[in-house]
Amino acid sequence: MKKALTIKEVAKRAGVSTATISRAMNGSGPVSGETRALVDRVIRNSGFRPNNIGRQLKTARTHTIGVLIPSLKNPIFADAVAGIERIAERNSYNVLLASSGYIEDKEFSAVETFLKSRVEGLILTVTNEENSQALDSLTSTGLPFVLMFNPVKPTSFSTVSIDNRSAACALVERLLELGHRRTAMIAGKLTESDRSIERQAGYEDALRKYQLEPTKIIEVGFENSDFVEIITNLNNDPNAPTAYFCSTDILAISVMRALVQIGKHVPNDVSVVGFDGIAIGEFLTPSLSTAVQPAEDMGEWAAQHLIERIDNDHPVANLVLPYRIRPGESWGPPPTKLVLGQTLQIRE
Amino acid sequence: MKKALTIKEVAKRAGVSTATISRAMNGSGPVSGETRALVDRVIRNSGFRPNNIGRQLKTARTHTIGVLIPSLKNPIFADAVAGIERIAERNSYNVLLASSGYIEDKEFSAVETFLKSRVEGLILTVTNEENSQALDSLTSTGLPFVLMFNPVKPTSFSTVSIDNRSAACALVERLLELGHRRTAMIAGKLTESDRSIERQAGYEDALRKYQLEPTKIIEVGFENSDFVEIITNLNNDPNAPTAYFCSTDILAISVMRALVQIGKHVPNDVSVVGFDGIAIGEFLTPSLSTAVQPAEDMGEWAAQHLIERIDNDHPVANLVLPYRIRPGESWGPPPTKLVLGQTLQIRE
């Protein structure tokens, strides 16, 4: 790999000073028409690409933002990053990406790395904003950042999110309206996750409105593929739930599959709802009833806002985007219970 | 935002030279036990984070790789990036990400940006490797890079891919074995895309084996949501296809949906196959028959190989990973044709 040219070499070839090259390249100062033409020609012929590292060191600007998400494999985050990416590109910002795998240590070290790379701002989704080392080091630096997906708190940093609690409540209310009285919530392993906690609160809000006892939350590991076992266990209970509220769509999809595998029909035997609104949910059969987070919009707003904080010193802001309940085919009324000795009546 | 400390300031506070700080931080030279302890303490107390830009300029190493893909919104690419990310993190490399949206200009400018940022290597998926400005500037620099997904060609750069042509052929053969004789291929707007071309060739290979006339390829825009119209048109033909080979899973999902919307049943009325093997395909009803590309593995290999080229000067290599035909419920035998006047016989 041949080593790259420097501005010095280009200056020599053009017979001018490095300052002139710099001015010609960046339009940062007066350059005569002929000189400009000359410099342009030399640059083109030599294939010179100015070393951004040098420039960054001098100007103390990197035009780079860091993005930290739990995982690209969940489309909700991939979509958000796609939104960020589009805005960054439009504003000539680079995107440095890292994923934490929901591991707090990695959140922390990723932020440290970003800091050392002198990103000008950060967009991130942390596992739990209440208690995040990553967030602590970040706040102490004063670097602008935007929290994405994490619920807004009365703090002084920028966030973009939906109201997880209301959304969960609205969703579960729909289940209760359909007549369900025995429900269960299945939560991803991260009960510590602040979003999970909010959704859980929303779930309980809904139950309370119907004066139902809060049921215990079933936690499952994401990698854990024993869904069949979990669901079977739940189902052995004589008072097995007739509806499942899953804390994410990904989880709901696994739960639906497990239900089918043990011979249950969704929604005739049991209803399932998810949370997130990933695009694919609509294509499932049954299509997934869920609360939609506008992930790409969130990413776009996060990036736009961050850049405005960086470039124009805009103040911190919190945006709560509306969620949307997307009704699908995965819910329905609970099955009519057949009690022994009871006469089954079929209406024509 | 308070401005960050420099090594100079830390040296002053510790009462030693900047060289000593550097040596203590990096273990790059002898430092006495006491001095080390002193320096460690000062650094911790001051929250000093060495400015990587300075270091990068001096060492001429950025420990950064650039990743360029068409779109994060297609899980096939998001998964690949997840694989890259994991390996990069494990080897202390940073990932600079950009997406092209299948636009060649953006491919080019993203590569230029990466080059100016002095990434040490690149992993990318280009629209068409035959004729890519981006690839041209890249090759001319001598910077190591790995092409991902793009079919291997007798060229001198590293690639990781599957044999798109064989995979497409194998997939379509299965359709023909099922009895289909009138088939259509639906290709994403990028007939220019080299993968699309390979898959098309595989499609035609299969037809040829069965001595069938090659049918024309139907091109559709990705954003184009007129699938219903397209499918309706195709269907008005008295010799409408009984099976569709779609060049990507994403496309296949849209096609299936359109078919359902016009009242066709998959696979009873018509069979559909996709290409890529995105995870969600298995959860659809009917589940999608497809050729699986091991995207995450491809990303991991690409990153590992690139890093070995950078760090250990490994030679260029081409890896062709095996594809897998994943049978689903979206295909079946063609419907038996009912001809007017013919007696329909029903076997018990």
Next chain:
DNA sequence: ATGAAAGCGCTAACAA
């Protein structure tokens, strides 16, 4: 074991 000083590639006063 430590320090002084040069220099990585660039930009931006300041001079001319």
Next chain:
DNA sequence: TTGTTAGCGCTTTCAT
């Protein structure tokens, strides 16, 4: 309009 020069924050000879 152009050139000279200092210096961004770090590492790394080379002395000591």
